[in-house]
Amino acid sequence: MNNAIDLTIKPQFIKNYINGYPLISKDSIVDWNKVKAEGTIVNLLDERKKFIAKGYYGIQNKGYGWVLTSKKEVNIDVAYFRDKIKAAINYRKDFYSDKHTTAFRVFNGEGDGIGGLIIDYFDGFYLITWYSLGIYTFKEDILAALKSQVEYKGIYQKKRFDAKGQYLDDADDFVSGIRGEFPLIVKENGVNFAIYLDDGPMVGVFLDQREVRKTIRDSYAKGKTVLNTFSYTGAFSVFAALGGATKTTSVDLAKRSRSKTAEQFTVNEINVDAQDIIVEDVFNYFKYAVKKEILFDVVVLDPPSFARSKKHTFSVAKDYVKLLKEAIQITNKGGVIVASTNYANFNMDKFKEFIDKAFKEL
Secondary structure (H helix, E strand, C coil), X not given: CCCEEEEEECHHHHHHHHCCCCEEEHXXXXXXXXXXXXXXXXXXXXXXXXXXEEEEXXXXXXXXXXXXXXXXXXXXXXXXXXXXXXXXXXXXXXXXXXXXXXXXXXXXXXXXCCCCEEEXXXXXXXXXXXXXXXXXXXXXXHXXXXXXXXXXXXXXXXXXXXXXXXXXXXXXXXXXECCCCCCEEEEECCEXXXXXXCCCCCCCCCHHHHHHHHHHHHHHCCCCEEEEECCCCCHHHXXXXXXXXXXXXXXXXXXXXXXXXXXXXXXXXXXXXXXXXXXXXXXXXXXXXHHCCCCEEEEEECCCCEEECCCCEEEHXXXXXXXXXXXXXXXXXXXXXXXXCCCCCCCHHHHHHHHHHHHXXX
């Protein structure tokens, strides 16, 4: 039986939670002062003390927790996590037998019912990413639940729950099973990726963009010039090159992005010298491209929610419209901008508002 603390929802937010909104925000609760420790189970009540939902307290970006169930009698224990993980695995069971894809997301946070928890699969290895100290307090229950549902070679973890949502550099990310030999070469829709589960936050690919990468390769890349901003290890660029792009340009501020992107091209037998890999602030590169009158047929925008360089601070909430406006300036007439974000506080309507605003303000 969970020892839960009762919290009162502000009246204007009650309908959201009745309708299944999963993020518990600071502004939506009257009496957060009653909760002291992350991982605390909370019952969300209306002003008449009627039960609305149950969740946990865990600070993640601007969120203060996640709803886990609308049923008061449900306990948050191994059985609860087992059922959620089992359902997520069953939903994706066809991937396990797909020889062209050996890396994919098994559990996708609030989309599978548990905000703050991501589980990825890499050819027999599982990677758990914890996005708050709150969800991390359930580590043993979640590990037991995962192990009860899958066969695995090894399990690794990443903690992303310090004050700025960045990676916490533990001495060892290995959790259970056997240690992998890295790089581990995995496939996504027939494309190779070099993966490192034991080398800090740079695993090698973000698996949530699988379908977008495939679409770029199959429908947009052939005969086109492609700019990949905030390119990380160049996954979009690799797919574009394999889709017949005349040239790809990958831009990222991280110095490691150059060697990591080159590695991904190499494991797919793509000539690295025929591609541009640029270590630079994306906004500085936009200025350079405008000055040199460089235009692209396809521009990929997949920024982090927050990023900081020596001269600039980027926040999706404040700067996405600016990002779009500058991208439009260097996109060829009839070109394509692939715009996305992983910012949890945006719904599709809000995101579309940003896109409309960028075009109207040009």
